[in-house]
Amino acid sequence: MNQPSLLLTQGDPAGIGPELALKAWMLRKEQALPPFAVLSDPAFLERLAQNQGWDVPIRTVETAQIPGTFSKSLPVIPLSGPVSAQAGQPAAGAAASVVESIETAVRLVQDGAASALVTNPIAKHVLYEAGFRHPGHTEFLAALASKGGGETYHPVMMLWSEQLAVVPVTVHIPLADVPAALTTELIVRTGRIVARELRKRFGIAKPRLALAGLNPHAGENGAMGTEEANVIVPAIDILRAEGIEMAGPLPADTMFHARARSRYDAALAMYHDQALIPIKTIAFDEAVNVTLGLPFVRTSPDHGTAFDIAGKGIARPDSLIAAIKLAARLGAS
Numbered sequence: 001m002n003q004p005s006l007l008l009t010q011g012d013p014a015g016i017g018p019e020l021a022l023k024a025w026m027l028r029k030e031q032a033l034p035p036f037a038v039l040s041d042p043a044f045l046e047r048l049a050q051n052q053g054w055d056v057p058i059r060t061v062e063t064a065q066i067p068g069t070f071s072k073s074l075p076v077i078p079l080s081g082p083v084s085a086q087a088g089q090p091a092a093g094a095a096a097s098v099v100e101s102i103e104t105a106v107r108l109v110q111d112g113a114a115s116a117l118v119t120n121p122i123a124k125h126v127l128y129e130a131g132f133r134h135p136g137h138t139e140f141l142a143a144l145a146s147k148g149g150g151e152t153y154h155p156v157m158m159l160w161s162e163q164l165a166v167v168p169v170t171v172h173i174p175l176a177d178v179p180a181a182l183t184t185e186l187i188v189r190t191g192r193i194v195a196r197e198l199r200k201r202f203g204i205a206k207p208r209l210a211l212a213g214l215n216p217h218a219g220e221n222g223a224m225g226t227e228e229a230n231v232i233v234p235a236i237d238i239l240r241a242e243g244i245e246m247a248g249p250l251p252a253d254t255m256f257h258a259r260a261r262s263r264y265d266a267a268l269a270m271y272h273d274q275a276l277i278p279i280k281t282i283a284f285d286e287a288v289n290v291t292l293g294l295p296f297v298r299t300s301p302d303h304g305t306a307f308d309i310a311g312k313g314i315a316r317p318d319s320l321i322a323a324i325k326l327a328a329r330l331g332a333s
């Protein structure tokens with residue numbers, strides 16, 4: 001591969017992903033973006049650009065042609081069939097194209113035909129209706145990576161921005177199931193992967209991790225919950241013994257303000273919203289979702305399908321652009 005290329009998945013065709021891919025391509029020079037291709041139906045993307053009045057010439061390519069095509073046309077790797085969608089009206093009928101786009105992109109990246117994968121948002125409930133069995137990309141990508149009977153990968157979701165990086169230790173599960181799912185073993189495994197990848201991919205020689213408590217005031221010495229003493233502290237002890245710099249369990253309400261953030265490189269939160277609320281509040285337009293623990297690089301914008309604004313041409317491409325830049329940086333390391 002002369003110049004590393006990135007692969008962008010289509011995402012839900014009724015959501016904002018496809019139009020953001022067009023916008024990102026239009027901003028390629030201004031943003032100095034590396035070459036990328038989208039895995040979708042070229043005719044669908046052409047119609048999308050026409051409807052918006054955007055000048056985006058589409059060219060069907062194979063991966064080797066991406067770098068040579070990118071400056072003049074948006075390279076598209078075609079899926080096996082046509083894609084159609086009504087903006088803002090998700091339909092389970094599109095699920096096959098959504099899944100095919102992800103599966104093909106993973107295969108191409110694993111074959112070395114591209115350097116990294118950037119996924120556009122999927123609506124999980126729409127895919128579930130069509131029989132998709134994985135909670136989200138994060139888990140699906142790990143299943144794809146583990147396919148073939150080799151190593152089994154434990155995926156770790158990290159949302160990263162210049163101001164804050166957060167990792168939900170439990171991810172796509174109901175809040176009521178969190179206490180039972182939260183084990184010392186899961187925290188230790190997650191902490192090891194985060195420390196390793198901050199070193200290896202982000203170039204942080206001695207990563208500093210902060211662990212949130214689960215309960216108010218990190219349990220208030222056991223008066224407001226016992227998970228801190230029984231589950232989280234033992235995990236911290238194990239990780240510290242392995243030489244990882246750890247702080248915690250910290251009360252989650254006071255660990256995300258600017259001074260507190262300066263004391264760690266990544267915050268491990270105990271559940272999805274404990275991690276994602278602070279970063280989406282501070283950096284909604286810049287934050288990137290990156291999956292750690294996989295044998296390839298995957299990033300994604302931090303937002304979802306935004307069906308309420310799809311097709312209106314007003315969705316901001318900032319987070320997708322940040323995801324493209326981070327994928328290029330991590331894919332090169």
Ligand SMILES: NC(=O)C1=CN([C@@H]2O[C@H](COP(=O)(O)OP(=O)(O)OC[C@H]3O[C@@H](n4cnc5c(N)ncnc54)[C@H](O)[C@@H]3O)[C@@H](O)[C@H]2O)C=CC1
Pocket residue numbers: 016120121122123124125137289300301302303304305306307308309314315316317318319
């Ligand atoms: N990586 C992925 O595939 C992700 C998928 N989702 C999926 O997205 C669907 C919708 O989720 P929501 O919670 O509604 O979150 P959302 O991020 O799609 O939308 C939340 C609000 O932010 C706005 N918004 C989102 N992205 C924007 C952008 N680029 N520019 C301007 N405004 C933007 C939307 O218009 C909406 O008002 C869900 O089904 C969820 O599963 C959510 C997050 C990540």
Ligand SMILES: NCC(=O)COP(=O)(O)O
Pocket residue numbers: 135136137138139276289300
């Ligand atoms: N809220 C983040 C999110 O749901 C992203 O999930 P995934 O599809 O990247 O696994």
